[in-house]
Amino acid sequence: MDFEDTPEEAAYRAEVRSLLEEHAAELVHMDSGEEGTAGSRTEELALRRTQRVLAEAGLVGVAWDTAHGGRGGTLAQQSIVHQELARARVPALINHIGLGMCAPTVIAHGSQQQRDRYLPRLLRAEDVWCQLFSEPASGSDLAALRTTxxxxxxxxxxxxxKVWTTLAHVADFGILLTRTDPARPKHAGLTMFVVDMHAPGVEVRPLKQMGGQSGFNEVFFTDVHIPDSERLGEPGEGWRVALTTLLNERVAVGGGGTDLGSSVESLAQLAAERMPALGHDRQVLARQALGRAVVAALANRYTGYRRYTAISQGGLPGPEASAGKLAGTASAKLIADLGVRLLGDDALYMGTPDGDRWQRTMAGLPGLAIAGGTDEVLRNIVGERVLGLPPEPREDKHRPFSEAAATRQTGAMA
Ligand SMILES: Cc1cc2nc3c(=O)[nH]c(=O)nc-3n(C[C@H](O)[C@H](O)[C@H](O)COP(=O)(O)OP(=O)(O)OC[C@H]3O[C@@H](n4cnc5c(N)ncnc54)[C@H](O)[C@@H]3O)c2cc1C
Incomplete structure (x- = not known):
């Protein structure tokens, strides 16, 4: 893929920019102080409206097949839309989990009836979706989950x-990974469902984050009935279905979906404002750090483009998506670190003349290095699947889950 826009891409970018200007008054902008976590009902409704307006303007599901309600465009066009939304300071779409992870899973493993029922509403944020995978004792070791x-x-x-479920507090549906056969080894006894988040027995409790937001939740299931028609894939095939979600998640979180260009632009602007007040030596250091951040963000963007090319030729993203997520997190750290350093003592307060963007970005970084696979786990994946290094020993991989789980609880060695 070329680094610069082709004439067609440049024309598409101009069209997207003019659509965003035309609809500006109907969209949420981050400058208005709203952050995209749907922390209040007002914010939730504004974010739902934003996605609906964008969908009606043809800017959601750009690279989706038209059979699924998409625009049948290219991944390059989708990337242009992401870049222009960031440039216009429109926050992440309220249904980013639905679009980036749940919908690809429903498309790949759902029935035609499920696709027809769910995808059009998901595109317009008439239904918001969440991903119900992690549990208190199974995050990185997801296949050890115990929800039955x-x-x-x-x-x-x-x-x-479940726990850490982003957007569960506003979600209408979720993809839910469960254990259906504890007598089989842990990866083999799982089954995936679509769950109605308003069904009796589903209880959502928001969690408070250190940045002040409540973007994710605990979710409790007590005797929740799910019709068999809401199963995604065959019983016992849940791990294969979950891999579709996880690989798409790494692309969505790690640079394919997130473009750091607008963050670098804001950083350069902040540097221009703040650097004259710094002494000579600190100016030199800040300039070098800015250079490193720009290079990292550009490398991240172009590597993301390479992944797009690979995906458009081969379908599913491969384990390289893990390297992309690692690099995206490292770039975001460089950018946020310099932003906070340039603020100096002002970084200790919220609501400075620069707003609290850099403080909040910094507070969100640990989460970025965890969500969608922790840095350590992604390094393991790159080591094993990309570099071909020997895998970690996994003593519980082939034993019945019920046996392995009992061993884990008592702390006994196999
Ligand atoms: C912002 C955010 C949003 C999230 N949204 C969702 C969501 O919508 N849905 C959902 O299901 N989950 C969500 N999660 C949960 C996320 O998937 C888990 O937090 C993640 O998988 C890690 O699991 P854990 O928190 O249980 O940590 P653990 O797996 O317990 O890991 C603890 C530490 O041990 C390290 N570690 C674990 N295993 C290994 C290993 N084999 N080798 C080396 N080091 C290892 C980890 O790197 C980490 O440092 C979200 C998390 C965050 C931060």
Missing amino acids: AVREGDGWVVNGQ
């Missing part, structure tokens, strides 16, 4: 707890 789904009549009964 037990067959009963024409459906399944779910009991258990």
Whole structure:
């Protein structure tokens, strides 16, 4: 892929820019102080409206197949839309989890009826979606999850707890990974469902983050009934279905979906304002740090483009997506670190004349290095699947989950 826009891409970019200007009054902008976590009902409604307006303007699901309600465009066009939304300071779409992770999973593993029912509403944020995977004792080791789904009549009964579920407090549906056969090894006894978040027995409790937001939640399931028609993939095939979600997540979180260009622009602007007040030596250091941040963000963008090319030729993103997420997190750290340093003592307060963008970005960095696979786990994946290094020993991989789980609880060695 070329680094610069082709004439067609430049024309598309101009069209997107003019659509965003035309609809500016109907969109949420980050300058208005709203951050995109749907922390209040007012913010949630504004974010839902923003996505609906963008969808009606043809700017959501740009690279999706037209059969699924998309525009049938290219991944390059989708990337241009992401860049222009960031440039116009429109926050992440309220349904970014639905669009980036849940919908690709429904498209790949759902029935035609599920696709017809869910995808058009998801595109317009009439339904918001969440991803119900992590549990208190299974995050990186996701396949060790304990939420159960037990067959009963024409459906399944779910009991258990999820945690860190982004947007569950506003979600209408979620993709839910459950254990349906504890007698099989941990990866083999899982099944995926679509769950109605308004069903009886689903309880959502928001968690407070250190940046002040409440973007994610605990979710409890008590005797929740899910019809069998809401299963995604075959019983016992949940791990294969989850891999579709996770690989798409790494692309969405790691540079394909997130473009750091607008952050670098804001950083350069902040540097221009703040650097004259610094002494000579600190100016030199700040200039060098700015250079490093710009180079890292550009490398991240262009590597993201390479991934797009690979995806458009081969379908699913591969394990290189893990390297992309690692690099995206490292670039975001360089940018936020310099932003906070340039603010100096002002960084200790919220609501400075520069707003609190850099403080909040800094507070969100640990989360970025964890969500969608921690840095350490992604390095393991790159080591094993890209570099071909020997895998970590995994003593519980082939034993029945019920046996391995009992060992883990008592701390006994296999
Ligand atoms: C902002 C944010 C949003 C999130 N949104 C969602 C969501 O919407 N849905 C959802 O299901 N989950 C979500 N998560 C949860 C996320 O997927 C988990 O936090 C993540 O998988 C890590 O799991 P854990 O927190 O249980 O940490 P653990 O897995 O317990 O890890 C603890 C530490 O041990 C390290 N570690 C673990 N295993 C290994 C290993 N094999 N080798 C080396 N080091 C290792 C980790 O790197 C980490 O430093 C979100 C998390 C964050 C921060």
